[in-house]
Amino acid sequence: MSSIDYSQKIPNNVDLSADRTLQRALEQWQPNYLSWWKDMGPDGSLDYDVYLRTATSVDPQGWAHFDYVKMPDYRWGIFLNPAEQDRKIHFGDHKGEAAWQDVPGEYRANLRRIIVTQGDTEPASVEQQRHLGLTCPSQYDLRNLFQVNVEEGRHLWAMVYLLHKYFGRDGREEAEDLLERRSGEADNPRILQAFNEPTPDWLSFFMFTYFTDRDGKFQLCALAESSFDPLARTSKFMLTEEAHHMFVGESGISRIIQRTCQVMNELKTDDPARLRAAGVVDLPTLQRYLNFHFSVTIDLFGADESSNAAIFYSSGLKGRFEEGKRSDDHQLKGLTYTVLKADNGRLIEKDVPMLNALNEVLRDDYIKDSVAGVERWNKVIEKAGIPFRLKTPHKAFHRNIGSQATLKVSPEGKVLSEAEWAARVDEWLPSASDRAYVQSLMGRVVEPGKFANWIAPPMIGINRQPVDFEYVRFN
Amino acid sequence: MTDPAAGLIKQHLIDPEICIRCNTCEATCPLGAITHDSRNYVVDAAKCNLCMDCVPPCPTGSIDNWRTMPRAEAYSVEAQLGWDELPAEWSAEALAAASGAAGVETSEPEAPAAIAVESTVHEFNSAQFNATLPPWSAAHAYINLYGPRCAQHSISATVVGNVRVTEVGTDYDTHHVVLDFGSLPLPVLEGQSIGILPPGVDADGRPHHARQYSIASPRNGERPGYNNVSLTIKRVLEDYQGRPVRGVASNYMCDLEVGDRVEVIGPFGASFLMPNHPRSHIVMICTGTGSAPMRAMTEWRRRLRASGKFEGGKLMLFFGARSQQELPYFGPLTKLPKDFIDINFAFSRTPGQPKRHVQDVMRERAADLAVLLADSNAYFYVCGLKAMEEGVVLALRDIATQAGMDWERLGATLKQEGRLHLETY
Numbered sequence: 001m002s003s004i005d006y007s008q009k010i011p012n013n014v015d016l017s018a019d020r021t022l023q024r025a026l027e028q029w030q031p032n033y034l035s036w037w038k039d040m041g042p043d044g045s046l047d048y049d050v051y052l053r054t055a056t057s058v059d060p061q062g063w064a065h066f067d068y069v070k071m072p073d074y075r076w077g078i079f080l081n082p083a084e085q086d087r088k089i090h091f092g093d094h095k096g097e098a099a100w101q102d103v104p105g106e107y108r109a110n111l112r113r114i115i116v117t118q119g120d121t122e123p124a125s126v127e128q129q130r131h132l133g134l135t136c137p138s139q140y141d142l143r144n145l146f147q148v149n150v151e152e153g154r155h156l157w158a159m160v161y162l163l164h165k166y167f168g169r170d171g172r173e174e175a176e177d178l179l180e181r182r183s184g185e186a187d188n189p190r191i192l193q194a195f196n197e198p199t200p201d202w203l204s205f206f207m208f209t210y211f212t213d214r215d216g217k218f219q220l221c222a223l224a225e226s227s228f229d230p231l232a233r234t235s236k237f238m239l240t241e242e243a244h245h246m247f248v249g250e251s252g253i254s255r256i257i258q259r260t261c262q263v264m265n266e267l268k269t270d271d272p273a274r275l276r277a278a279g280v281v282d283l284p285t286l287q288r289y290l291n292f293h294f295s296v297t298i299d300l301f302g303a304d305e306s307s308n309a310a311i312f313y314s315s316g317l318k319g320r321f322e323e324g325k326r327s328d329d330h331q332l333k334g335l336t337y338t339v340l341k342a343d344n345g346r347l348i349e350k351d352v353p354m355l356n357a358l359n360e361v362l363r364d365d366y367i368k369d370s371v372a373g374v375e376r377w378n379k380v381i382e383k384a385g386i387p388f389r390l391k392t393p394h395k396a397f398h399r400n401i402g403s404q405a406t407l408k409v410s411p412e413g414k415v416l417s418e419a420e421w422a423a424r425v426d427e428w429l430p431s432a433s434d435r436a437y438v439q440s441l442m443g444r445v446v447e448p449g450k451f452a453n454w455i456a457p458p459m460i461g462i463n464r465q466p467v468d469f470e471y472v473r474f475n
Numbered sequence: 476m477t478d479p480a481a482g483l484i485k486q487h488l489i490d491p492e493i494c495i496r497c498n499t500c501e502a503t504c505p506l507g508a509i510t511h512d513s514r515n516y517v518v519d520a521a522k523c524n525l526c527m528d529c530v531p532p533c534p535t536g537s538i539d540n541w542r543t544m545p546r547a548e549a550y551s552v553e554a555q556l557g558w559d560e561l562p563a564e565w566s567a568e569a570l571a572a573a574s575g576a577a578g579v580e581t582s583e584p585e586a587p588a589a590i591a592v593e594s595t596v597h598e599f600n601s602a603q604f605n606a607t608l609p610p611w612s613a614a615h616a617y618i619n620l621y622g623p624r625c626a627q628h629s630i631s632a633t634v635v636g637n638v639r640v641t642e643v644g645t646d647y648d649t650h651h652v653v654l655d656f657g658s659l660p661l662p663v664l665e666g667q668s669i670g671i672l673p674p675g676v677d678a679d680g681r682p683h684h685a686r687q688y689s690i691a692s693p694r695n696g697e698r699p700g701y702n703n704v705s706l707t708i709k710r711v712l713e714d715y716q717g718r719p720v721r722g723v724a725s726n727y728m729c730d731l732e733v734g735d736r737v738e739v740i741g742p743f744g745a746s747f748l749m750p751n752h753p754r755s756h757i758v759m760i761c762t763g764t765g766s767a768p769m770r771a772m773t774e775w776r777r778r779l780r781a782s783g784k785f786e787g788g789k790l791m792l793f794f795g796a797r798s799q800q801e802l803p804y805f806g807p808l809t810k811l812p813k814d815f816i817d818i819n820f821a822f823s824r825t826p827g828q829p830k831r832h833v834q835d836v837m838r839e840r841a842a843d844l845a846v847l848l849a850d851s852n853a854y855f856y857v858c859g860l861k862a863m864e865e866g867v868v869l870a871l872r873d874i875a876t877q878a879g880m881d882w883e884r885l886g887a888t889l890k891q892e893g894r895l896h897l898e899t900y
Contacts, residue, residue, distance in 0.1 A: 240499045372496065
């Protein structure tokens with residue numbers, strides 16, 4: 001392939017132009033990435049000029065540069081937050097030692113696995129979302145979808161950079177594999193199940209960006225504490241971008257709720273059938289989508305008891321959410337944590353060693369954060385004067401990972417028989433007819449300033465642009 | 476921004492109605508002026524110098540809010556933490572006459588209680604997934620060269636090594652016994668076994684039955700280029716029910732000395748064989764002396780890797796024992812490079828630790844195993860106590876199902892393509 005002008009084509013703060021080994025690795029990988037983007041990136045969008053935010057440096061002024069860009073020309077850069085001088089490891093067995101600037105041999109396999117797992121989610125969500133552009137509810141939303149997509153792409157670059165730079169041939173092979181797997185493909189699926197679920201409609205997309213990208217926030221926060229300094233710094237920068245993805249989800253659902261409440265008040269009804277006839281998403285359907293995405297996402301945190309989590313923590317690979325703000329000894333030996341366990345068909349609370357329960361600790365932090373956002377959605381309903389509340393389901397509801405996966409549990413936390421579950425599952429999870437209805441709402445709206453009937457316009461535009469700004473130019 | 480004459484300041488505030496609590500502002504603020512609780516992100520007016528660093532990273536625009544306030548009446552952090560929405564701007568008149576803002580209590584969502592009912596139990600037959608064919612790339616195995624129905628009933632081997640491979644001081648000792656066949660042929664492959672004929676007769680005066688042991692060494696010998704094999708033998712002092720029994724063959728073997736002669740039959744086994752094509756992956760799941768074939772395969776791959784002529788696939792080992800002290804080859808295993816073999820131990824009786832079985836550890840590694848289950852170049856070997864077989868295969872089933880694979884189809888494929896091998900006792 002032709003040579004790359006590294007500072008222009010791949011903006012970076014890792015001195016890429018001076019690192020020949022890394023250049024060679026990226027030169028091999030980059031054309032494959034572009035061909036992946038052409039195959040698996042947003043459908044039919046290669047020629048659009050999109051009003052995108054591109055990071056050109058990591059300082060507050062440089063990282064949010066807005067301009068029209070064709071997505072394949074987006075400059076997927078490699079950015080690490082600035083190094084902290086003499087950073088010390090602040091948790092685990094190596095607490096107090098200098099943070100690692102290279103991969104310690106004994107943690108090589110685990111670190112590689114962590115990075116590959118994180119990296120695998122990034123292209124996966126682009127694959128999951130590739131058809132959504134064809135059914136966008138507005139130009140504003142279309143632009144947000146594309147922004148999310150290119151940033152997921154950049155997050156893949158961030159992980160591939162680490163693999164190429166620090167893991168030699170294994171890393172290069174893993175980086176290639178990241179472009180080989182496909183979301184939902186039976187014989188070569190993405191590593192984590194939530195990233196193999198389809199994202200068929202915009203309601204699913206908003207739920208995904210609210211719940212599943214929030215998982216990304218918590219995983220990245222835990223990695224941002226890592227003793228492996230390049231991983232910590234990479235994750236920190238990714239977090240600033242991840243924020244936009246959660247915003248898309250939270251504000252998207254909020255706008256759907258707002259529109260539904262408006263129609264409920266206009267028609268003076270809460271009858272789902274009438275609301276569906278009026279072309280909006282009734283709140284019970286919204287609740288079922290919420291139940292689905294919440295439960296699928298909390299599975300991503302892994303088993304409730306995990307020696308890997310303990311090993312990752314004690315060896316300093318992965319900290320807790322806001323590790324630095326916690327006031328315990330940051331080693332956690334001898335401490336316990338209460339987890340929910342399936343025990344002969346019952347749910348029981350059990351104290352287990354804190355170190356083994358760190359997945360659960362992170363999951364609980366995540367749940368708290370998710371619930372806070374759901375409460376903000378409830379405020380929209382409350383403001384409209386409607387007596388309905390959205391709720392996150394019980395932690396054991398619809399779980400496929402961890403000991404609770406052996407039980408069928410209602411959203412209230414009641415353990416059910418298979419028969420009871422089967423009889424009532426359509427009350428709790430989106431049924432085929434729910435999905436068909438939501439699907440039926442999906443028609444493309446791309447006139448500037450116009451919005452599909454089922455969603456309200458946003459409060460403010462992107463980069464303080466007006467809502468009717470031409471966010472996407474179709475060529 | 477400050478009007479000292481009037482005692483007014485421009486106070487930076489975050490709109491709680493729009494803020495999504497993404498933390499970019501707090502992460503960016505160079506002064507630590509931004510903080511949060513479970514409800515709101517807020518700016519401390521005493522610390523904020525209006526540098527604007529937090530504004531570009533905010534994805535929502537909620538960060539970009541300002542109020543002109545009497546300095547003495549600036550909204551406190553506590554007050555802001557209680558807000559549901561931004562307070563209205565003060566009018567010019569009101570700015571003159573200050574008044575306070577009150578906090579609102581926060582509330583935590585309550586978790587619903589759990590009630591119990593019985594769960595259902597499914598029938599599951601792990602053996603139906605056991606392959607009877609070897610991997611397509613396995614080497615040809617010689618079987619039954621020596622035995623009662625063969626031209627030569629047994630072959631005599633010389634003991635050239637007998638070392639204990641578990642720590643001294645535990646209830647059980649496991650021995651690594653090396654047998655040399657001199658110039659007589661006994662070609663073996665990793666995963667095969669041989670039979671040992673203990674000398675003497677049983678209580679009824681009949682010769683003892685042959686006892687089968689998996690070979691623990693690779694095809695070119697325990698010592699490369701020599702006509703020898705090694706076995707992993709655990710001294711049996713009680714039966715499966717815990718009653719005291721002295722294993723005839725295991726005690727005979729463990730007590731052998733270098734130079735002793737042993738009668739051997741075999742080799743046996745034509746399906747529990749390793750793949751030989753480059754980049755084929757091997758997942759090994761074992762307990763105790765079930766580690767013997769795994770040691771053989773691992774060592775062969777290690778030798779191939781060292782030769783530089785073979786492009787190695789992934790090796791993943793799940794090894795269960797009651798404790799680290801009872802685990803054979805623990806020391807040598809932990810010395811293998813981590814990028815060569817991915818080792819996962821499960822100890823069921825480590826004091827102060829929860830019981831962990833191989834299938835528990837497999838479930839933790841579901842993400843990696845799912846990828847391998849989906850890969851036709853990955854082969855699965857299970858060897859050890861019968862009791863673990865079902866749990867292991869169930870774990871594989873669950874991992875496959877959770878990864879969106881159809882187990883019925885996959886299980887049949889694993890058997891048909893010689894990808895899942897169970898050898899338990």
